[in-house]
Amino acid sequence: MPLTIQDIQLARTRITPYIIQTPLLRLQNLDAYLGCKVYAKAECMQVTGAYKLRGAMNKILMMTEKELSCGVLAASSGNHGRALAYVAKMLGIKAAIVMPDTSPEIKSNAIRALGAEVVFCETSERFRVAERLQKETGAVMIPPFNDDNIMAGQGTVGLEILEQCPQLNTVIVPVSGGGLIGGVSTAIKALSPSTKVYGAEPAVLPKYSRSLEAGEPVTVPQQTTIADALVAQIPGKICFPYVQANTDGFAAVEEEYILKGMKLLLTEGKLLAEPSSCIGIGAVLQGLIPVKETDEVCFVISGGNVGLEQLKMLEKIIV
Amino acid sequence: MPLTIQDIQLARTRITPYIIQTPLLRLQNLDAYLGCKVYAKAECMQVTGAYKLRGAMNKILMMTEKELSCGVLAASSGNHGRALAYVAKMLGIKAAIVMPDTSPEIKSNAIRALGAEVVFCETSERFRVAERLQKETGAVMIPPFNDDNIMAGQGTVGLEILEQCPQLNTVIVPVSGGGLIGGVSTAIKALSPSTKVYGAEPAVLPKYSRSLEAGEPVTVPQQTTIADALVAQIPGKICFPYVQANTDGFAAVEEEYILKGMKLLLTEGKLLAEPSSCIGIGAVLQGLIPVKETDEVCFVISGGNVGLEQLKMLEKIIV
Numbered sequence: 071m072p073l074t075i076q077d078i079q080l081a082r083t084r085i086t087p088y089i090i091q092t093p094l095l096r097l098q099n100l101d102a103y104l105g106c107k108v109y110a111k112a113e114c115m116q117v118t119g120a121y122k123l124r125g126a127m128n129k130i131l132m133m134t135e136k137e138l139s140c141g142v143l144a145a146s147s148g149n150h151g152r153a154l155a156y157v158a159k160m161l162g163i164k165a166a167i168v169m170p171d172t173s174p175e176i177k178s179n180a181i182r183a184l185g186a187e188v189v190f191c192e193t194s195e196r197f198r199v200a201e202r203l204q205k206e207t208g209a210v211m212i213p214p215f216n217d218d219n220i221m222a223g224q225g226t227v228g229l230e231i232l233e234q235c236p237q238l239n240t241v242i243v244p245v246s247g248g249g250l251i252g253g254v255s256t257a258i259k260a261l262s263p264s265t266k267v268y269g270a271e272p273a274v275l276p277k278y279s280r281s282l283e284a285g286e287p288v289t290v291p292q293q294t295t296i297a298d299a300l301v302a303q304i305p306g307k308i309c310f311p312y313v314q315a316n317t318d319g320f321a322a323v324e325e326e327y328i329l330k331g332m333k334l335l336l337t338e339g340k341l342l343a344e345p346s347s348c349i350g351i352g353a354v355l356q357g358l359i360p361v362k363e364t365d366e367v368c369f370v371i372s373g374g375n376v377g378l379e380q381l382k383m384l385e386k387i388i389v
Numbered sequence: 390m391p392l393t394i395q396d397i398q399l400a401r402t403r404i405t406p407y408i409i410q411t412p413l414l415r416l417q418n419l420d421a422y423l424g425c426k427v428y429a430k431a432e433c434m435q436v437t438g439a440y441k442l443r444g445a446m447n448k449i450l451m452m453t454e455k456e457l458s459c460g461v462l463a464a465s466s467g468n469h470g471r472a473l474a475y476v477a478k479m480l481g482i483k484a485a486i487v488m489p490d491t492s493p494e495i496k497s498n499a500i501r502a503l504g505a506e507v508v509f510c511e512t513s514e515r516f517r518v519a520e521r522l523q524k525e526t527g528a529v530m531i532p533p534f535n536d537d538n539i540m541a542g543q544g545t546v547g548l549e550i551l552e553q554c555p556q557l558n559t560v561i562v563p564v565s566g567g568g569l570i571g572g573v574s575t576a577i578k579a580l581s582p583s584t585k586v587y588g589a590e591p592a593v594l595p596k597y598s599r600s601l602e603a604g605e606p607v608t609v610p611q612q613t614t615i616a617d618a619l620v621a622q623i624p625g626k627i628c629f630p631y632v633q634a635n636t637d638g639f640a641a642v643e644e645e646y647i648l649k650g651m652k653l654l655l656t657e658g659k660l661l662a663e664p665s666s667c668i669g670i671g672a673v674l675q676g677l678i679p680v681k682e683t684d685e686v687c688f689v690i691s692g693g694n695v696g697l698e699q700l701k702m703l704e705k706i707i708v
Contacts, residue, residue, distance in 0.1 A: 115658070378656065
């Protein structure tokens with residue numbers, strides 16, 4: 071069943087009582103640095119600190135009590151896991167989260183604080199470990215991105231952006247497996263076809279850039295990146311066609327520029343966001359996305375789960 | 390000539406083309422920590438990083454070219470100086486700023502970057518040094534707070550708060566000499582008399598708490614505080630009667646609670662603000678201002694000029 075704008079609108083009705091409609095901020099102090107009129111959709115201010123709650127909430131609210139009786143399970147670099155742990159706690163069911171051993175402590179601690187179980191493994195092993203756990207426990211696997219109902223939930227970010235600021239002509243979205251950009255681009259192109267939607271992914275994990283060239287999902291080698299939430303090696307097979315149909319371009323952003331984006335957003339924009347969420351700003355700083363002074367550009371700031379100790383890495387970065 | 394709501398409304402017309410109408414953010418993720426519905430007026434996102442631009446802009450835009458021909462001058466702990474330097478650059482006139490030698494580097498550097506001269510001295514000497522400089526150069530002294538036109542400019546924060554969120558029942562304002570709270574409380578009590586206005590000042594410099602008890606401005610001994618923008622030893626004589634007439638209470642906040650407020654705003658609210666600006670949150674955390682779950686409370690986040698190296702002091706703070 072393909073994802074439609076109606077699915078996204080229904081998702082919004084379903085999840086609205088439980089999420090924050092995050093602010094869309096006009097950040098004039100960043101205009102001179104980025105060469106356009108800068109807006110930020112502050113999903114770092116979402117409950118659980120990231121947009122991931124939207125998809126997980128939508129998916130789980132569509133399931134029956136019986137389906138959920140053995141609990142829920144996910145492989146996650148952190149934010150999807152925290153979202154799942156939050157929904158599980160709200161509904162009084164069990165949750166287990168399989169995380170890469172490279173995930174920052176702030177993310178695993180927050181998941182444990184919500185009462186969920188955390189299982190660490192190597193990044194590339196996380197889906198296999200989660201499948202084994204599923205067989206053992208009977209818990210329902212909640213995919214982090216490769217699912218229509220997850221995408222429908224994430225797409226509500228796009229609906230809100232268009233309502234909060236209809237004059238935007240460009241939206242830039244951080245990309246891992248494609249759940250967020252799949253949903254957001256589907257919503258935006260359905261309601262405002264002339265608005266451009268760009269994706270930004272780490273240069274060391276250029277799965278969408280490569281796959282869009284190839285015309286089909288291509289796997290890239292696992293690499294570590296400072297963008298710890300963007301570690302997918304291959305586009306979600308369900309996400310890919312939506313991204314292919316509804317986006318206007320992709321940027322593969324160098325690690326240094328991801329950190330420049332984070333530092334700029336924090337020091338001049340006064341917003342704390344995790345490195346992954348600042349990759350769109352990094353893409354423009356690196357000159358990878360064409361913007362001009364009159365463009366009204368919204369950066370989706372997808373999450374803010376970063377520990378203070380992680381801010382040390384910004385000290386030597388020059389914007 | 391006493392300050393009226395009309396002066397504040399005129400100030401708004403005068404300065405609106407040159408300042409940002411900063412967002413008033415609903416920060417649900419802080420509600421459980423503070424025991425009320427939390428809002429933040431994000432003046433940390435103002436041009437120059439602090440509300441001070443409003444007062445300085447209003448004051449200088451009321452002066453003649455002739456008056457301004459020898460430039461402008463101020464004694465400032467940093468943010469007023471930066472505001473002045475910004476206005477001076479905009480108008481093509483000279484500016485000199487006398488700063489306490491305890492001011493953070495980020496503040497003096499930003500002032501120099503705008504082309505103004507910086508003169509350092511001991512905190513308690515700053516007004517004397519500025520007077521001497523004024524005699525030598527003929528520059529116009531722009532007071533940081535003790536002035537009706539400065540207060541009128543700062544009061545525009547209050548007008549915006551009421552327009553952006555009319556249902557608020559409490560506003561909490563960081564206090565040094567009283568320019569901000571003098572203007573904000575005058576605006577709020579004129580238009581919404583039932584809204585409560587509280588001031589928050591460092592416990593080590595309790596000049597308003599003492600002066601309100603005494604019924605007249607009282608000088609307290611100079612002390613250093615982590616709230617480097619709140620170092621006034623005595624209420625402004627012009628500000629004091631407005632504060633006396635229009636506020637509902639004062640909190641004298643411990644240093645540790647100022648830092649707890651800053652850490653909470655950054656890690657859970659995702660907003661970067663300087664310590665001084667977080668003193669209202671600290672006041673509620675310390676139990677000094679009575680708020681209840683149904684209260685809609687706006688914290689004026691007065692500025693965001695804090696260096697990343699200063700964030701180290703938050704690492705050992707427990708909220």
